[in-house]
Amino acid sequence: MRKTLPINLQLFADGGDGNGGQSAGGDNGQAGQQGNQNNQQTAGVDYDKIQAMLDNATAKKENAVLKSYFQQQGLSEGEISQAIATFKQNKQQQTEQQQNANANLQNEVAAAQKVAEQAQIELAATKVAMTLGIEAKTLPYVLKMADFSKVKGVDGKVSEDNIKASLEQVLKDVPALKPSMENNAGFQIGAPGNNGNGNPGNDDAIRKLFGLKPKQ
Template sequence: YDRIAQILEGKQAATEDSVLKGYFKQQGLSKEEMEQAIAAFKQKKAASQPDVNAIQNQLTQAQAAAQAAQLQSAATIAAVSLGIDAKTIPYVLKMADISQVMGQDGKINDEAMKQALNKVLEDVPALKPQAAGSTGFVQVGAASGQQQTGASDDALKAAFGLT
């Protein structure tokens, strides 16, 4: 029975090949053109398959970028809460070691963030927030831009005939 099955399979394969050759001849294709068309089809099919490794790499890069942005945002918020001047926050963040503030669970430890920022402020005291003192000029009286607007509005309305 095995020998008969092999003969039938061989006969079936030969029949399929002859049918395909007949079809390609009918379409006006030679054997070489047929092989080229099949090779081109296989290349196109392989090219359309997604590259899982490339997609995985892109995902990893996107996750790292999102985590870095999240750390930067949390560090900025912590710096503002410490009263650091907005002009010096970028410098403080560049000097702070915020690589250790992310926990294993992916959450940011606020206390560790504040410690990292305070360490920078201890190392560079010039970046510490300055207490608002009463330095400079003290204004006495109304500012030059604050005039009685009611009288000038009435004068303008009268000049343009709007009253």
């Protein structure tokens, strides 16, 4: 009669699962270590150093091309060095001249925009002054004294309300510039009944205010 030994199947099952777990754990550990190494390498990248290396390589290539060219022209080593230095100096000067030209152009554009904006403000201020009854003879003085630095609204456009506030502030500070009672109906050149001469007394006061001699 054959004798058989009992086999513990669970032992083999546990052993198999255990090895599989160890293998999976090992793979995950290696993947984690590799990820950490990649992160460390990325974090340690010196982009300034890379750019310096590229610039240096470009400069060497440029020097090699220039040297080859000047050698073909029959120049000696000393002459080649001098020619390369002169070439680079001229190149630098041209770059600076171009940069200065661009800066000057930008300044001219900004100045033109400022002039156009000032003209727009003065035109709008003239229209507002008409509604306030400011006389033609006093208008240049009022515009000159008004502070238009804050006439733009929140939308960046010229605000007639802000212009009106600036003009009214001038009239408040300098009562001599206020329109005469006869001109409250609107903008007029000369007050009625004075043959277009306006109010001589008020005119003399305004001229005195600005250091001008009274009219004879």
